[in-house]
Amino acid sequence: MRLTPKQKLFVKEYLKDFNATQAALRAGYSPRTARAIGQENLTKPAIQKAIEKSRNNLSNRLQAADITIERIAEQLAKIAFSDINDFVEFGEEVDRVLLDPETGEEIEIMKPTIRVKHSKDVDGTILSEVSETRDGLKIKRPDQVKALELLGRWKSMFSDNINVNKGVPISEVLDDDESEGY
Numbered sequence: 001m002r003l004t005p006k007q008k009l010f011v012k013e014y015l016k017d018f019n020a021t022q023a024a025l026r027a028g029y030s031p032r033t034a035r036a037i038g039q040e041n042l043t044k045p046a047i048q049k050a051i052e053k054s055r056n057n058l059s060n061r062l063q064a065a066d067i068t069i070e071r072i073a074e075q076l077a078k079i080a081f082s083d084i085n086d087f088v089e090f091g092e093e094v095d096r097v098l099l100d101p102e103t104g105e106e107i108e109i110m111k112p113t114i115r116v117k118h119s120k121d122v123d124g125t126i127l128s129e130v131s132e133t134r135d136g137l138k139i140k141r142p143d144q145v146k147a148l149e150l151l152g153r154w155k156s157m158f159s160d161n162i163n164v165n166k167g168v169p170i171s172e173v174l175d176d177d178e179s180e181g182y
Helices: 006-016 020-026 035-041 046-066 069-080 144-155
Strands: 088-099 105-118 129-133 134-142
Touching: 006 035, 006 046, 020 035, 035 046, 046 069, 105 129
Parallel strands: none
Antiparallel strands: 088 105, 129 134
């Protein structure tokens, strides 16, 4: 069975986030019926076959490009644990020299400096932007917190689900220290 243009669009949209309701909405189905149609579409053999074929094609393209979970995790880790000191060096230099009026000795007035490291010493894959502004050089890094979050989710360190057990006394759920105020 051939897919209708709307069903083809549903498959394409479904592959973006694997959310049938949202895929149905983006494919042009009515908001009132999107949930039901999205679920119904997932049961149709022709749509299942199209989704599987597209997933296999994507998997093959990713493999050909050497995009693996290991490489993604490695890059996320580099971003998550990068440090500004990987790109710049902080220091100070003499700004001006003054004479001490009482002793006649020279007093060096220092100013802070920031020196950008040479490109051969910097991992450019963890920089999202380097540009020259009228105020100087601008270095922008990817979002470290987001990289940490993605790594944590990949390692199942976080849970968005809260398990509420009905009938369990709060003292059994909380530590003794936490339950004292209740």
